[in-house]
Structure formats: structure tokens, C-alpha cells
Amino acid sequence: MSGRFRMSVAILAATVAATTVAAVPAQAAVSRGITIPAFYDPPADLPAADGTLIRTQPLKLALSLPGITGTLPGSATRIMYKSTDAGGGPVAVTGAYIEPAAAWRGSGSRPLVVLAPGTMGQGDQCSTSLALEKGLILGIGQERSTVSIGYEILAIYRLLAKGIAVVQTDYPGLGTTDRLHTYVGRVDSGHAVLDAARAAKKLTGTSVTAASAVGLYGYSQGGGAVASAAELQPTYAPDVKLTATYAGAPPANLIDVVAAIDGTELVGALGWSINGFTQTVPALKPLVDSYLNDAGRAALADLSTMCVGDALFGYANKRSTGWTRSGQSLASIIAAEPVLKAAIGDQLIGTRKPVGVVRVATGVSDNLVAHGQARTLAADWCRRGGKVVYDPILLADSGSPLLNHFGPLLTDQGTAVDWLTLRLAGVPAISNCALLPVLL
Structure with missing residues (x-):
């Protein structure tokens, strides 16, 4: 946390009685009618070292084919590993490692890519490692309905086809039943990404080496998440041999993103953030509670167990003005409230x-995770001497913020995987920081 934010929180804590947020109970095994496997219940005591494996188990992929020498596109292992949260405390994080069936044709040892999933939701049933196993998580008419689709499978399988080993993180609290998922938390997610790399290299029987x-x-x-990890690596995980990062449509400035996302199809993400x-x-x-009305409190509680599909069905195009006592938007409240503004600003x-080297790709028509703030991230890194490849994705405005954001995920994915593969094979990339002022 920044010093300014610590001071703001200290002043707030001295004037109000801090209450403990109700997290998902450790004994909870069901979320919106979906049973969460016991694997996802963290033990009471966690190991000291970050990246230490806590437990593993074989994971059968929902989309796989039999091959001559093994399962295609590879064999998977569900993992739980230790990380450190934003408060400096220990946290258990789950994920999955996939050993590719394809050979690595580049030089050196088989490389490892940590895949940080896009928005899945906040319910434990929404985790990407469960999606790898189930493909589709569906609960209709069971308590409260839920639907989650493992859309990151396409990117994972593209990487596996290149002979690259993949470990994906579920992030703190997404899957694990001891706490809520700290959605877009800069430090939590960055640490979880780096510790996933550490954990994968501790697995036995893989082709990944030190x-x-x-x-x-x-x-x-x-x-x-990966943008945060690339920044945090020198101080948090200097042992992780980080070569290259693809950061697509990164929500680098949450103050800008909060304003852009309100009233869109994905307004539920505001609730997950809060x-x-x-x-x-x-x-x-x-x-926060002092600003919310009953509808706002109910929405936040409801969203805490929802996946993306649920939020689209339940909250699409609603505005946060309906959640507040004054009728103000959350963005305007954050702008006027110094403590909240500092808390969100600390996520920058x-x-x-x-x-x-980092490739920052952003759709020029993306008005959900606003294009401008992603471009600013690239410019900020360039000014700090970072090796940046900035790539604006030119797609027409669809009229839908969600489609404007989702379109580049698909159209740029093959290019992104190819770019990352070349970097891991030792082919250098040329920074285009000098050209950034004339790029959209």
C-alpha cells in the first residue's frame, strides 16, 4: 500500500469501529447450488514460503482427446499453493498446471507461461481450474441459478499446441472457500501470478526445469494481473525468470474503469471490486456502507456469489446510482471521498x-476497460525505461461496450500467443516506445 493510503486508512480506523467483512465460511461447500470440491478448502496452517505447493491432484480436462503417448493437448494437475495477500498475510491459491503433449521446438528448456484469467466472477464455482474440468458450470433452479463458461481454455490450448507448459491461477478467493475473491486487487493478483510460476516449477514429473x-x-x-506481476517481480519474486509479458486490455487505472463500466453489460464488476x-x-x-442503500447492499451480497454469466443476466446495463442513498454514481462518490479515492488510486x-519485454494490446474502440487508460500504462512504462511493445487493435465500434472489449480478446489472441512464443524462444522484440506518441 502507498504511504498516503495507509495514513488515510489509519485516520478512518481511528474514527470508526472497523468491522470484519463476512467471507465465505471455511466449511461452505456449495455456491449457488454448485458443490465446491473439498480440494478447495484451504488448511488452517499454511507453509511459510511463497509458491510452496500445499496439495495437488490429477485433473481431467473437459476438452481432451486420446493420443498415442498420452492425452491431448496434455495432462493436467490441480494445484493449491501459498501466496501473500495485499495485507502481508498468508493466503492459499488454487489453479492448474498443464503439461503439453506437443514438443517444444525452441531452444533451451520447455518454457512456462502463467495464464491469468479474465473476469470470471466472484463465486467459488467460477474458478478457471473448475472450468477446465467441467467446461461449463451450470446450476439452474438450484437455490440461485449460475452459469460459468471456461473461455480461457482457447488461449491455454493455443499455448499448449506450441509446446509451452501452462499454469493458470484462480487468484485469491476464487475457488478457495476461506475468503471472497479480491477482484482486480493489484497486489493480490500480481503475487498470485508470480507464485503460480514458483509452484509449477516445484511440481515433480514435469518437463519444466529451473x-x-x-x-x-x-x-x-x-x-x-500480469501487468502488476511484471512490476512486482523485482521486489517480490526475483527468483522467477520472467522473460516476456502479454498484457491485453489491462485495467491499469481503476478510477477511469469504474466510470466507464457503470451502466454497461458488466456493471456487476463494480460490486466485485467493492x-x-x-x-x-x-x-x-x-x-462504503454509509453511502449504500438497501438495494446496493443486496446487490453486493448477491454479486459476491455470481459468475460473469449470472451478472450479465441479473445486472446488465443497470447503474450504480440505484445502489446509493444519494443517487450519486459510485464514480462520483469515489472522486469526492478522499479515503475511497486513495484506496482505488493505490491500485494504479x-x-x-x-x-x-511487455506487449500492451488494447482495442481502440474499447470503452469498457477504457482504451485510453491502457495506452497511458504503456506510456508510463516507456517513460520509466521499460521495454514496451504497444499495439492498438483497430476494430469498429460495435455499439456494445462488452463486445468492444471482448472483440480484441479473440482477434488478437493468435497474434499474442505467437508473439509470446517467439520471446520465449529467445527471439528479441523491438520496443516501439519512440513511436507511441503517433499511435492511437
Whole structure:
């Protein structure tokens, strides 16, 4: 946390009684009618070292084919590993490692890519590792309905087809039943990405070695997570041999993103953000609560167990003005409330030089995770001496913020995987920071 934010929180905590946010009970095994496997219940005591494996189990992929020498596109292992949260405390994080059936045709040891998923939701049933196993998570008429689609499978399988080993993180609290997912939390997600790389290299029986180069891949929420990880690597995980990062549509400036996302199809993400921040800093909870009306409190509680599909069905195109006592939007409240503004501002990415080469790709028509703030991230990194490849994706405005954001995920994915593969194979990339002022 920044010093300014610590001071703001300290002042707030001295004037209000900080309340503990109700997290998902450790004994809970069902979320919106979906049973969460016991694997996802963290133990009471966690190991000291970050990246330490807590437990593993074989994971059968929902989309796989039999091959001559093994399963195609590879064999998977569900993992739980130790990380450190934004408050400096230990946290258990789940994910999955996939050993590719395809050979690595580049030089050196088989590389490893950490895939940070895009927005999946906040319910434990929404985790990407469960989606790898189930493909589609569907609960209709069971308590409260839910639907989650493992859309990151396409990117994962493209990487596996290149002979690249993949480990994906579920992030803190997404899957694990001891807390809520700290959605777009800069430090939590960055640490989880780096510790996933550490955990994957501790697995036995894989072709990944200590010398394997590490790449990071993420779009949207995942783009922010890997961007944060690239900044945090020197101080948090200097042992992780980070070579290159693809950060697609990163939500680098959440103050801008909050304003852009309100009233769109994905307005539910505002609730996930608030839930996560008030869990990370409990002193914020009574302050936020003082601005919310009953509808706002009910929406945040409802969203805390929802996946993306649920939020689209339940909250698409609604405005946060309906959640507040004054009828103000959340963006205007954050702008006027110093403590909240400092808390959100503390999530800013772009204040440190990233490690390795980073490709920042953003759709010029993206008005959900606003194009402008992603471009600013690239410019900030360039000013700090980072090696940046900035790539504006030219797609027409569809009229839908969600489609404007989702379109580049698909159209740029093959290019992104190819770019990352070349970097892991040792082919250098040329920074285009000098050209950025004339690029959209």
C-alpha cells in the first residue's frame, strides 16, 4: 500500500469501529447450488514460503482427446499453493498446471507461461481450474441459478499446441472457500501470478526445469494481473525468470474503469471490486456502507456469489446510482471521498518499471476497460525505461461496450500467443516506445 493510503486508512480506523467483512465460511461447500470440491478448502496452517505447493491432484480436462503417448493437448494437475495477500498475510491459491503433449521446438528448456484469467466472477464455482474440468458450470433452479463458461481454455490450448507448459491461477478467493475473491486487487493478483510460476516449477514429473523461461499471459482482469506481476517481480519474486509479458486490455487505472463500466453489460464488476476492497481493508466497510442503500447492499451480497454469466443476466446495463442513498454514481462518490479515492488510486499500475519485454494490446474502440487508460500504462512504462511493445487493435465500434472489449480478446489472441512464443524462444522484440506518441 502507498504511504498516503495507509495514513488515510489509519485516520478512518481511528474514527470508526472497523468491522470484519463476512467471507465465505471455511466449511461452505456449495455456491449457488454448485458443490465446491473439498480440494478447495484451504488448511488452517499454511507453509511459510511463497509458491510452496500445499496439495495437488490429477485433473481431467473437459476438452481432451486420446493420443498415442498420452492425452491431448496434455495432462493436467490441480494445484493449491501459498501466496501473500495485499495485507502481508498468508493466503492459499488454487489453479492448474498443464503439461503439453506437443514438443517444444525452441531452444533451451520447455518454457512456462502463467495464464491469468479474465473476469470470471466472484463465486467459488467460477474458478478457471473448475472450468477446465467441467467446461461449463451450470446450476439452474438450484437455490440461485449460475452459469460459468471456461473461455480461457482457447488461449491455454493455443499455448499448449506450441509446446509451452501452462499454469493458470484462480487468484485469491476464487475457488478457495476461506475468503471472497479480491477482484482486480493489484497486489493480490500480481503475487498470485508470480507464485503460480514458483509452484509449477516445484511440481515433480514435469518437463519444466529451473532454467525454463517464464512468460505471462492475461487479458482484461488477467491483463491487469500480469501487468502488476511484471512490476512486482523485482521486489517480490526475483527468483522467477520472467522473460516476456502479454498484457491485453489491462485495467491499469481503476478510477477511469469504474466510470466507464457503470451502466454497461458488466456493471456487476463494480460490486466485485467493492466486495474485494472492503475485505482487504475492513476499515473501508463502514464508510462504503454509509453511502449504500438497501438495494446496493443486496446487490453486493448477491454479486459476491455470481459468475460473469449470472451478472450479465441479473445486472446488465443497470447503474450504480440505484445502489446509493444519494443517487450519486459510485464514480462520483469515489472522486469526492478522499479515503475511497486513495484506496482505488493505490491500485494504479504503471508506477514501476516492468521486468522483461511487455506487449500492451488494447482495442481502440474499447470503452469498457477504457482504451485510453491502457495506452497511458504503456506510456508510463516507456517513460520509466521499460521495454514496451504497444499495439492498438483497430476494430469498429460495435455499439456494445462488452463486445468492444471482448472483440480484441479473440482477434488478437493468435497474434499474442505467437508473439509470446517467439520471446520465449529467445527471439528479441523491438520496443516501439519512440513511436507511441503517433499511435492511437
